[in-house]
Amino acid sequence: MLRWHEELAEALLANDAAQEAVELLDEVRPVAEELRRTTVLLGCDRAYALYLAGAGRTEEAAELLTRTAERFAEAGLPLEHGRALIALARVERRRRRRSAAQGALQSAATVFERAGAAPWLALASETPAGEDSLPALSSLTDAELRLAHLVGQGASNQEAAAKLYLSVKTVEARLTRIYQKLDVRSRAQLATALHG
Structure with missing residues (x-):
């Protein structure tokens, strides 16, 4: 126990x-x-x-x-x-x-x-990838950062959900929080924020 x-x-x-x-x-x-x-x-x-x-x-x-x-x-x-x-x-x-x-x-x-x-x-x-490239990235949780990197690399919500063992609804909710924290409105802006 x-x-x-x-x-x-x-x-x-x-x-x-x-x-x-x-x-x-x-x-x-x-x-x-x-x-x-x-x-x-x-x-x-x-x-x-x-x-x-x-x-x-x-x-x-x-x-x-x-x-x-x-x-x-x-x-x-x-x-x-x-x-x-x-x-x-x-x-x-x-x-x-x-x-x-x-x-x-x-x-x-x-x-x-x-x-x-x-x-x-x-x-x-290891230095966490991309963490120093944008100060707002430090506001993301580890789980949000993993999802952001997957989506920023082109994964769909369904693909990200499968890779992270989450429901699509959970992915959508997390992405909403990520977008708010990083002040972005699209996947393209997210990719730019992650990769400078």
Whole structure:
């Protein structure tokens, strides 16, 4: 019990199911506290920080992720420590604090390199495609950014829905939010915004 709940919460958040994610975290936290499952509690904190960031509470999210990363390091869990640092970098980008984001990514890369975690090291070493090309892109959630890139590359709503395992209605709703956030009115303008 409790082995993957915080992972599921993060997956729900990445797919715009914030309410379900918070309900899951609210359900898991008391059980983890009773069982003294520190690692699960820290994973819940990381997921909750991502929820806070998605709700626009980026300063709180950054503070929680900083504490969570430190506690994972103290617990001797380098992969979880690095994952918290990657999440912190995303939040700092959203806050338009590029040097803080870069610092968090560099710290994550160091942690993963020492742990011999090549796939995670590659992830920490990547610069998100197009993220710096338009400041408004940082306002998109990860799920919105994935959809925007698919549509910007020419995918139809049906094709994007199939690739992202979403309904066409969900794709349409997300595209509406993306258009509003980026202040664009067409797929051509979206492609231009994404690719400069």
